[in-house]
């Protein structure tokens with residue numbers, strides 16, 4: 584199986600070493616992939632900047648201009664959490680273009696799956712403003728590219744970042760062509776992602792939010808993926824699967840308090856593979872989102888890669904090991920959330 588990797592050293596140019604979302608995140612991933620040998624087995628995909636036409640099919644021209652001008656003015660903050668450097672505008676164009684390039688490579692059958700190792704992340708970026716470390720919504724733009732340039736009718740976005748992808752949800756809330764599935768710690772930043780947010784109009788029922796309590800770990804995520812994501816996806820029948828892959832649900836991550844392990848991510852990746860194999864032979868594109876413990880992040884990416892190549896998720900390298908204090912699979916709080924989501928979405 585050929586795996587494509589989208590990467591450019593230019594992704595390191597958007598950087599603030601004192602910020603959790605710093606360039607060292609990507610360097611850590613590349614280092615682990617190189618040590619493992621995966622890096623040399625991959626088909627390299629060179630990113631191109633997103634076209635202005637594609638970018639403004641989601642973001643307003645005013646917002647795009649605001650990012651360009653603010654970045655050009657020197658080091659600045661777009662909001663409390665989101666920094667800009669003089670390079671950030673160009674790097675953000677290349678990040679969005681990178682996920683798009685991954686989609687192009689998969690749809691052209693040049694590769695069977697692609698990992699877009701891009702920065703800055705994108706899932707919090709709303710049409711009219713960036714937030715939460717995100718400038719442009721990379722995964723949403725890639726979904727639009729597949730729908731509008733390749734005549735796809737159904738794209739699934741699986742967002743396992745620990746934060747809710749409010750920007751992605753907003754982009755497709757009224758759009759039935761995309762099913763957006765998200766697991767996230769709740770209540771937590773950015774505050775959206777309640778079960779009752781299910782889409783409206785043509786998009787009614789196409790937003791599947793699974794807000795999870797702090798402490799949810801491998802067992803809980805596994806239940807959610809098998810009992811909610813799997814049946815909902817098989818009903819939707821996606822022609823392409825995009826993964827907003829944040830590795831911040833890991834137990835060692837400092838930005839949240841979930842309890843997933845690297846092997847837990849591997850099991851989640853296995854369900855993604857099962858969906859893609861059933862609905863759209865292969866066709867998985869990973870778009871990197873968060874993940875702030877460098878080891879968990881790098882080994883989480885490697886685990887996804889190996890599982891999509893066919894490795895048993897129980898056998899992937901997990902140097903950090905399991906969490907010691909996760910919620911059990913039959914935790915009543917978790918049980919109730921799963922039951923409610925299944926009832927709301929008639930699963």
Ligand SMILES: [Zn+2]
Pocket residue numbers: 744745746829831872873874
């Ligand atoms: Zn996150």
